[in-house]
Amino acid sequence: MTPKSFDYYAPASLDEAIRLLGENDEAKVIAGGQSLLPMMKLRLAAPTALVDITKLPDLSYVREEGDHLAIGALTTHDAVEHNRTVKERFAAIDDAVVRIGDQQVRNLGTIGGSACHADPAADLPTALLVSDAQFVIRGRGGQRVVPAREFFVDVFATAVGHDEILTEIRMAYAPPRSASAYVKHSLREADFGIAMVGAAVTVGDGNVCKDVRISLGSAGPTPLRATSSEQHLKGKVVDDENVAKAAELAVEGADPPSDVHGSREYRLEMIKALTRRSLKLALGRVK
Amino acid sequence: MQREKSEAAKVSMNVNGKQVSGSVEPRTLLVNFIRDDLGLTGTHVGCDTGHCGACTVMMNGKTVKSCMVLAVQARGAEILTVEGLAQGDKLHPIQEAFWKNHGLQCGFCTPGLLMSGLYLLRRNPDPTDKEIRRSIEGNLCRCTGYVNVVKSVRAAANSMRKGGEGGA
Numbered sequence: 249m250t251p252k253s254f255d256y257y258a259p260a261s262l263d264e265a266i267r268l269l270g271e272n273d274e275a276k277v278i279a280g281g282q283s284l285l286p287m288m289k290l291r292l293a294a295p296t297a298l299v300d301i302t303k304l305p306d307l308s309y310v311r312e313e314g315d316h317l318a319i320g321a322l323t324t325h326d327a328v329e330h331n332r333t334v335k336e337r338f339a340a341i342d343d344a345v346v347r348i349g350d351q352q353v354r355n356l357g358t359i360g361g362s363a364c365h366a367d368p369a370a371d372l373p374t375a376l377l378v379s380d381a382q383f384v385i386r387g388r389g390g391q392r393v394v395p396a397r398e399f400f401v402d403v404f405a406t407a408v409g410h411d412e413i414l415t416e417i418r419m420a421y422a423p424p425r426s427a428s429a430y431v432k433h434s435l436r437e438a439d440f441g442i443a444m445v446g447a448a449v450t451v452g453d454g455n456v457c458k459d460v461r462i463s464l465g466s467a468g469p470t471p472l473r474a475t476s477s478e479q480h481l482k483g484k485v486v487d488d489e490n491v492a493k494a495a496e497l498a499v500e501g502a503d504p505p506s507d508v509h510g511s512r513e514y515r516l517e518m519i520k521a522l523t524r525r526s527l528k529l530a531l532g533r534v535k
Numbered sequence: 536m537q538r539e540k541s542e543a544a545k546v547s548m549n550v551n552g553k554q555v556s557g558s559v560e561p562r563t564l565l566v567n568f569i570r571d572d573l574g575l576t577g578t579h580v581g582c583d584t585g586h587c588g589a590c591t592v593m594m595n596g597k598t599v600k601s602c603m604v605l606a607v608q609a610r611g612a613e614i615l616t617v618e619g620l621a622q623g624d625k626l627h628p629i630q631e632a633f634w635k636n637h638g639l640q641c642g643f644c645t646p647g648l649l650m651s652g653l654y655l656l657r658r659n660p661d662p663t664d665k666e667i668r669r670s671i672e673g674n675l676c677r678c679t680g681y682v683n684v685v686k687s688v689r690a691a692a693n694s695m696r697k698g699g700e701g702g703a
Contacts, residue, residue: 249583249584250562250563250564250567251562252562253560253561253562254561254562255540255561256544256561256605256607258607258610278605278608281603281604281605281608282585282603285564285585285603285604285605286584286585286603288562289564289583289584289602290584298561298605300607300608302608326597349673350588350672350673350674351598351651351654351655351669351670351672351673352588352591352598352599352600352603352651352673353585353600353603353673355597355598355599356597356599356603356604437672438672438673
């Protein structure tokens with residue numbers, strides 16, 4: 249299968265890429281292309297121009313920056329997976345990247361591309377939401393930073409405007425006695441998730457939950473925070489009973505689709521099960 | 536900046552150690568450039584949707600599905616296809632291992648599996664079976680049930696640990 253014809257641009261600078269996008273209403277940015285190209289081959293997407301940003305320098309890095317980790321938008325899933333700081337400090341992100349597609353996809357697919365594609369069934373958006381990531385977006389007027397809760401706007405839609413480019417994702421280091429986890433249910437290992445849940449916890453004296461974030465994937469048009477579960481857990485002892493109650497509450501506000509991969513009812517039950525599992529996994533990782 | 540109208544784009548890259556070039560539409564997939572323009576038909580098109588991995592080649596030392604890469608994106612890249620594995624009549628140790636261990640039946644998926652196996656062994660010379668299985672997640676085989684594929688990669692690992700890519 250061949251995509252519809254398009255003009256191809258390989259700009260040498262970010263500013264040039266942003267200008268090209270501004271001049272072409274139907275242009276799309278291509279990075280690893282592991283979501284966009286299959287869609288173009290199926291003619292689900294037919295941009296008239298592609299702006300290839302993979303030749304831009306300095307957008308592939310993982311840097312420790314004082315209070316946060318900065319990941320360049322063009323950093324591949326494989327590079328994220330093999331980063332020690334990610335593994336040690338951002339376990340939910342690590343759990344997610346190892347489950348993305350397969351080795352070939354992880355060799356080309358990028359963290360920025362996955363975030364901007366914003367597939368509600370993809371792994372990284374849910375993991376980035378639970379990690380409270382910040383998104384650095386460059387446009388003609390300079391750059392702005394958007395928090396995860398505002399970044400994912402709708403199915404395949406983010407806060408990144410047509411003539412803007414995501415350049416960096418930042419995640420703050422969690423305080424001591426914090427940990428996170430991401431779990432996904434899919435029929436086969438490399439499949440898109442039928443349900444996914446991320447959990448990030450900070451535990452205080454007496455095993456009391458000082459802070460918690462829970463995010464759900466495949467549970468609506470965008471990844472969602474399970475706010476009722478979070479409110480239930482905060483300030484309480486993180487014992488089996490409270491975790492179970494939080495898991496029950498996770499489906500409040502969730503609106504999963506019914507489709508060939510799983511019914512709405514099945515997904516709702518899986519969200520509860522995965523919320524319990526992700527919380528237990530995260531709590532087990534607290535040092 | 537390189538800018539190409541939809542009709543024609545010049546591409547050049549290194550394939551199996553040889554510098555090649557051609558003129559393609561920007562929408563041309565790398566696999567089509569390799570098969571149709573270069574005549575290297577060892578790289579197979581299976582599903583053409585990015586699932587099966589039969590079209591796996593190495594691009595700058597990393598495995599990619601060549602049906603999910605544009606030829607223009609591979610400009611200046613070093614590409615390794617199955618044709619570049621053997622040295623004359625001498626099979627690459629991973630080919631030798633698949634042959635000796637019945638790692639293939641119909642052989643359609645084999646060019647891709649060889650690439651994924653080799654990529655793993657270059658990064659991890661002594662993988663566990665679990666690591667081997669994970670490394671071939673992106674390569675579908677409908678004949679073998681994978682048991683002999685895993686066995687073949689394990690045998691190739693043993694052989695390459697002793698004799699490198701020249702074979703034991």
